Amino acid sequence: MQRFIAIRFLQSLLALWVMSIIVFGLARLSGNPLEVMLPIEATKEDYARLEKYWGLDRPLHEQYFVFIKKALHGDFGDSLKYQGRSAMELVTERLPATLELAGFALLVSIVVALPIGVLAAAAKDGKWDTGAKIVALLGQSLPSFWLGIMLMWIFAVMLDWLPSSGRSGWKNLILPGITLGWFQVAVIMRLVRSSMLEVMDSEFVKLARVKGISESKVIWKHCLRNAGIAPLTYFAIIAGGLLTGSVVTETVFTWPGVGLLVVDAVRSRDFQVVQAVVILFAGIFILCNLLVDIMYAYLDPRIRYQ
Amino acid sequence: MARQIGEVILEVEDLHTYCFTRFGTVKAVDGVSFNLRQGEALAIVGESGSGKTMTALSLLQLQPRPAARIVKGSIRLEGEDLLQKTEEQMREIRGKRISMILQDPQTSLNPVFTVGNQLIEAIRNHHAGETGRSLVRRAIEGLKQVRVAAPERRVEDYPHQISGGMKQRVVGAIAISCEPKVIIADEPTTSLDVTIQAQYLRLLREIQEETNLALIFITHDFGIVAKMCDRVVVMYAGRHVESGPVRDIFNHPSHPYTQALLRSVPSMDEDVKRLYSIEGQPPALWDLPSGCRFAARCEYAQERCSSEYPPSFTVGLNGSTHSASCWRLREST
Numbered sequence: 264m265q266r267f268i269a270i271r272f273l274q275s276l277l278a279l280w281v282m283s284i285i286v287f288g289l290a291r292l293s294g295n296p297l298e299v300m301l302p303i304e305a306t307k308e309d310y311a312r313l314e315k316y317w318g319l320d321r322p323l324h325e326q327y328f329v330f331i332k333k334a335l336h337g338d339f340g341d342s343l344k345y346q347g348r349s350a351m352e353l354v355t356e357r358l359p360a361t362l363e364l365a366g367f368a369l370l371v372s373i374v375v376a377l378p379i380g381v382l383a384a385a386a387k388d389g390k391w392d393t394g395a396k397i398v399a400l401l402g403q404s405l406p407s408f409w410l411g412i413m414l415m416w417i418f419a420v421m422l423d424w425l426p427s428s429g430r431s432g433w434k435n436l437i438l439p440g441i442t443l444g445w446f447q448v449a450v451i452m453r454l455v456r457s458s459m460l461e462v463m464d465s466e467f468v469k470l471a472r473v474k475g476i477s478e479s480k481v482i483w484k485h486c487l488r489n490a491g492i493a494p495l496t497y498f499a500i501i502a503g504g505l506l507t508g509s510v511v512t513e514t515v516f517t518w519p520g521v522g523l524l525v526v527d528a529v530r531s532r533d534f535q536v537v538q539a540v541v542i543l544f545a546g547i548f549i550l551c552n553l554l555v556d557i558m559y560a561y562l563d564p565r566i567r568y569q
Numbered sequence: 570m571a572r573q574i575g576e577v578i579l580e581v582e583d584l585h586t587y588c589f590t591r592f593g594t595v596k597a598v599d600g601v602s603f604n605l606r607q608g609e610a611l612a613i614v615g616e617s618g619s620g621k622t623m624t625a626l627s628l629l630q631l632q633p634r635p636a637a638r639i640v641k642g643s644i645r646l647e648g649e650d651l652l653q654k655t656e657e658q659m660r661e662i663r664g665k666r667i668s669m670i671l672q673d674p675q676t677s678l679n680p681v682f683t684v685g686n687q688l689i690e691a692i693r694n695h696h697a698g699e700t701g702r703s704l705v706r707r708a709i710e711g712l713k714q715v716r717v718a719a720p721e722r723r724v725e726d727y728p729h730q731i732s733g734g735m736k737q738r739v740v741g742a743i744a745i746s747c748e749p750k751v752i753i754a755d756e757p758t759t760s761l762d763v764t765i766q767a768q769y770l771r772l773l774r775e776i777q778e779e780t781n782l783a784l785i786f787i788t789h790d791f792g793i794v795a796k797m798c799d800r801v802v803v804m805y806a807g808r809h810v811e812s813g814p815v816r817d818i819f820n821h822p823s824h825p826y827t828q829a830l831l832r833s834v835p836s837m838d839e840d841v842k843r844l845y846s847i848e849g850q851p852p853a854l855w856d857l858p859s860g861c862r863f864a865a866r867c868e869y870a871q872e873r874c875s876s877e878y879p880p881s882f883t884v885g886l887n888g889s890t891h892s893a894s895c896w897r898l899r900e901s902t
């Protein structure tokens with residue numbers, strides 16, 4: 264078990280390192296950053312001076328070395344738009360808001376999706392199953408910006424029950440949370456349903472019934488514990504979906520998180536900030552994968568005891 | 570304690586279990602009758618797909634739902650009609666009065682729970698009110714009963730940590746944990762190697778002698794039947810075609826299908842060059858002929874065989890329990 268975690272940890276570090284090369288490479292590929300930074304009337308000397316200042320005249324591997332050294336200290340350079348503030352500072356400042364939203368959305372989607380998925384599988388082609396199919400269809404066909412605007416219109420504008428923007432209390436969390444979680448409901452539900460169906464066909468489920476234990480125990484204990492393993496492996500993908508989804512949702516509800524920041528940064532070509540966000544999201548994604556593997560090992564004794 | 574054959578405890582009469590699928594009705598069990606006495610070992614024999622497993626699951630009303638339904642017949646356990654029971658009442662019967670060892674023991678333990686946990690679940694379900702310590706003790710006792718070495722440690726193990734033969738024993742322990750009256754063992758040895766198979770069969774017999782329970786033994790191995798069982802029911806395409814005491818079946822197999830099955834058993838004394846195998850395929854279960862189902866493969870088939878289903882004829886003297894469904898027997902009586 265320790266060995267397994269250690270190996271996965273090293274693999275995660277490797278993934279992060281590859282990620283840093285990609286981010287670094289993309290930054291150089293996307294053209295000379297000085298063209299964005301300097302005004303059109305800048306002279307050749309201005310360019311040379313800044314090149315020297317930023318270290319852009321040195322060979323690539325040296326530049327990468329400097330980049331990684333700084334990155335290890337959490338330094339991705341200063342924001343171009345917000346003078347005097349570092350990119351990392353801006354991002355970490357916004358991170359709690361995004362995590363709060365993503366966490367709430369995940370909670371909403373699991374609370375909704377898990378029971379529906381289980382019930383749909385337990386009575387295949389029954390009324391829960393039909394309901395689940397409709398939810399899945401709606402979940403994947405309604406774009407989240409449209410859903411967000413609709414929810415805002417109904418609950419904030421017409422009914423005036425919930426605030427439509429900002430982040431000043433728990434009520435603010437509800438509409439963006441549902442908007443962001445909605446798409447994941449369909450994903451999680453389908454995963455749960457299909458892996459439940461697979462498990463319900465197995466011999467040990469038959470044996471559980473032969474033992475005479477109640478059907479609800481068969482479903483919620485014997486099947487779900489096994490069926491839970493497969494969707495869990497998708498948790499990292501779902502987390503990834505929540506992070507990228509937060510870009511749209513935060514923009515719709517002006518939720519002051521990283522998503523809103525990155526939209527703003529792209530618009531104003533605040534490259535250092537974009538870079539910091541990409542690295543951070545990648546880091547979170549890789550961390551989620553690692554957590555998933557550890558949870559997986561916990562739930563499946565066949566892995567735990569290797 | 571010696572085994573004593575007692576009263577009839579299970580009566581199955583004209584059982585029909587059909588699977589309703591998109592492609593038509595599969596008549597998996599289509600007229601099966603037999604009696605089972607206390608302390609007796611009854612074999613159900615037939616080739617693959619003849620409906621043996623479906624018959625066994627139907628007894629517990631665990632046929633694959635919603636596709637499969639018992640459409641006709643009766644099942645009586647100690648005089649009570651099981652088909653009149655509610656699902657709730659059936660749950661009280663499963664494991665406690667009729668238990669079953671499933672066809673594939675390797676996959677019939679849940680991989681995410683310990684051996685002890687799964688055993689205790691069966692015990693607790695029928696010993697309400699007992700708590701942790703005494704349940705664990707019962708689980709260890711159960712493992713001892715199936716001759717598992719170091720049972721105190723085994724209860725902590727997960728299924729993947731124990732061998733195939735051991736899993737088999739655990740499944741056996743689960744089956745006998747609530748002291749049922751009837752145990753159905755569905756080809757319990759096919760996935761084991763020969764020595765472990767022999768050990769397991771010996772164990773089953775010992776347990777039967779200790780507890781005097783009734784055993785339904787599903788197999789297609791006549792060698793095992795000869796060693797283990799008192800009576801035989803031969804099934805073909807969802808129907809029983811012959812039944813009777815083991816000795817009578819071996820000495821006077823009366824249905825051509827039984828004869829063919831027995832001919833395909835490799836014999837120890839003779840040096841057979843080629844195993845006998847039955848020509849042709851059993852009929853499709855969704856398109857059964859109206860006459861005898863074996864007619865198409867039968868060397869004695871006559872015109873009547875393919876048009877009219879033969880009733881069950883008693884073989885031998887009056888009062889014999891050996892019977893078979895074949896028109897040839899009418900001519901001989």
Ligand SMILES: Nc1ncnc2c1ncn2[C@@H]1O[C@H](COP(=O)(O)OP(=O)(O)OP(=O)(O)O)[C@@H](O)[C@H]1O
Nearest residue numbers: 588595597616617618619620621622623624633636
């Ligand atoms: N869910 C189902 N839907 C449709 N047909 C089914 C279903 N389950 C079983 N059957 C059919 O019922 C018939 C009887 O199957 P059963 O498992 O009882 O055979 P068996 O005698 O136990 O064979 P084996 O020796 O291979 O275990 C088979 O033809 C099978 O195809």
Ligand SMILES: [Mg+2]
Nearest residue numbers: 621622623672
């Ligand atoms: Mg079978």
